[in-house]
Amino acid sequence: MNRGKSGGRFGIVDVGSNSVRLVVYEAAERNPVLVFNEKVMAGLGRSLASTGRLDPKGINRALEALRRFMALREQIGVPQLVVAATAAVRDAEDGAEFLARAEDICGFKIELLSGIDEARLSAQGVLSGIPEADGLVGDLGGGSLELVPVSSGKPGPGATLPLGPLRLIDLAHGSLAEAESVVDRTLAEQDWLKDFQGKRFYAVGGVWRNLARIHMAQRNYPIHVLHQYVIPARDASDISRVIERLGPKSLAQIPDVSERRVEALPFGALVLDKLIAALKAKEVVISAYGLREGILFDRLDKKEQAKDPLIAGCRDLAGRLARFPQHGDEFFSWTAPIFAEGILGETAGEERLRHAGCILADIGWYVHPDYRAHHAMTQILLAPFSGIDHPGRLYLARVGYHRHEGRGEPELLGNLSGYLTEREHDRALVLGLALRLAFTLSGATMGMLPKTRFDIGKNSVTLVVPKKYEPLVGEIVAKRLSALARALGRKSNIKVGK
Template sequence: MAQGRLDHGPPVAVIDIGSNSVRLVVYEGLTRSPSPIFNEKVLAGLGRQVQSTGLLAPDAVAEALAALRRFRALCDNLQVGKVYGIATAACRDAENGPPFIAEAERICRVKIDVLSGKREAELAALGVVSGIHDPDGITGDLGGGSLELIDVRGHKIRRGVTLPLGGLALKDAAGQSLKRAEKIVERALADVPFLKSGKARNFYAVGGAWRALAGLHMAQTGYPLHVMHGYTLRAREALEFCELVQRVDPETLSNIEVISAARRPLLGYAAVVLSRLIRKIRPDNIVLSALGVREGLLYSLLSESEKKKDALIAAARNLNLLRSRSPQHGEELVRWTDRFMDSSGIDETAEERRLRHAACLVADVSWRTHPDYRGEQSLNLIAHADFVSLDHAGRAYLALAVYFRHVGITHDDELSPRLRELASTRMLDRARILGATMRVAYMVSASMPGVLPKTPLRVERGRLVLTLSGSNRALNGERVMNRMRTLARLIGREAVVVEE
């Protein structure tokens, strides 16, 4: 096993035969926070003529089967332990879907589950459950052939619906007319009774076409964090952007080059569907989810105890194990800062506590970097890490806290001002406090396990007190005291080191 890999058993793979793309994703293992080790797609366009002809196009079938031969060979070379095959709207709706699936099964050497619309909606919802912390809203999964809609509250999902409004299907049914597409979407959504329950909640957007729209919006606004999962727009802003995309030729939009040429013809149809959903549901926010049916399938296979784990903490523990000098020290830092925060009187919500725990676990991941660049390296690594169950404000907090841990709280003039803007004033303050707290911890412990449990930091009688006893008394020094004073100033206390 490579040292940069975690031992979660053999890799698992999902071959996803969609109406627009055929994709292979190989994951490191079946865990609460699975990391992809290989990801490839081919935009075969299987569903582009199903609405008008009832058939999968012959050239699309040939391209898809060629991709599947490559995918099977890749799975063999990657020594995948288990391959799961799924297919969606185009294959279940097309008259020649069954013979295509039979040939695909022969090539892939696995059973391919042609998902019903209900099952596809359920898996899309489970993908959101697996990747969004405590979700609350309507999930919409827009594929090439269909749109699945389903209500999600925490870990509870309701019965969903499937509609023939995928980008390729809609373009085909509307005769390539956006005006006719608007009417088709309006009629289809009129029969979905639960959409009004999404008012003032979130709408979770799943699917490549909506990710392309969001990527274009990111580029046009100069958004500082190029991470799709968790990207959030106010509903009004998203509606205005969708209507702009509908009005103009996509090729004339600024930054259109960030969208692949194959995706551009469907942007207008994706915008039509999203704009009509926003008007119908009236959500507060549109939240992009990079996790959907594939991740929902893997999540459904986990044990109940594994499902209950926090995916962010699980991912932070994995990174701690892979890159820290002492993974145990990261766990001890969590408990050490717990005691400090509990005694400090600083108000901390449950969400802020889980973010602080994650920051402690990833605080040492850049120790191999040159000392002058550890702050910058940590900032970039954590802000762009493959984390889920984390919004962009939370990413900014994690990255800034560990940045301050390395460079100190007074050296933020080099930070991107827009990255700072992702975190609220409160969270920026908390990032500074945690960064300063970790600077005390690392100066005392030198990142080694077993030290922090014996050197508690607490607020006692209005003073910030670090207790060093026994042989740990020799750890005291001017650098420790300087860092204590910095933290004490942030929380309005006097710094004291007690030797026992």
């Protein structure tokens, strides 16, 4: 695909075996901000296995969806639009005929992805949202399963297998027992899978996201964000086996199961259970990023691709909500002495989270003071970030809370303390208190903080302030400095310099 970034909104129409979906992003950039998302469950691949052709009703539904999406493109204003077709259109005898009709509606050429391209782009999408991913990506569509190794930020050579739920339903005539034989036989032919035993499995696809929602509900898990949600492999297998045994009526009654996924869910659960067994996986990591995000990432220039997705996402949110979005870099430098070696110290990953916390420090300023702490915490917990796991997200949320509330303990979302280590709790409190002090000292303005500094000794924390800014050092500054020093197990001092 052609690389390059140009202005304006960027859209993708994904013509899949089960659904046809339009997603529109604010721009083609490292942190893709979704502004519109619509899906039609067309079922193009419903009868492909038995007839070799696309489902007639599915064709009509897909073409109607494309007509609407092209009208929406004009209505919303989407100068850059990619339309990509995958397994069903690729494999069907009448795929070329369907493409011709679809291209008449679109007015331009549709990209028919090969199995290799689909697998690569799906894996690239996962890596764009989880850059440190190391293991095997599985993207389950209606007609196919893409399996791709990922490591060191790059996808390896993978495979496309005919194990999508719609195809399995058709092949097995709706019988899970027959489908099990198909899955067992197909996976047994993949000798290369043994090289990834014991590694993480990164699950992509709507069916598997529904399984994750069920797991969240069972645990009463407080952070309803699917991206980078981790399910122990044993739990994933247990849920899959339960789902396999339930009939459509029982599945439809589960609150966390999409009605549109009821038919496919047992077959997708079967595939996941078999993959976990074949891989001897210990964990299943849910990725909200997949093919569409891979297509978008592939369009970015090298400089944009190299950006940290978490930092890019934090900058985007701060740019929308903070008074001075640039403040974050000042805070990052200003708080560095507190986390220096010999004081608190920090790993590269902890430094990255501190940077993110500093960027997000002011996103709650416009809310009523009584609600700022909980508002900031909620914004961070639920923000559409990538490049961060759930403990990291919770750490940043606690930083945002303490920045507004001081040493208090959040009541929001029940008891969250068990999801972080004592070290993480302590560091979130210290950073939050430091940011609370920073806003008080500077009057929430730019340029003043870099002229002050911390001198931190074995028993004391000294804030050094130039003579010019001495009048800014009042009772509240002293109080908040003292709170920070106590969190570090030290006493506070203020020194006026030249």
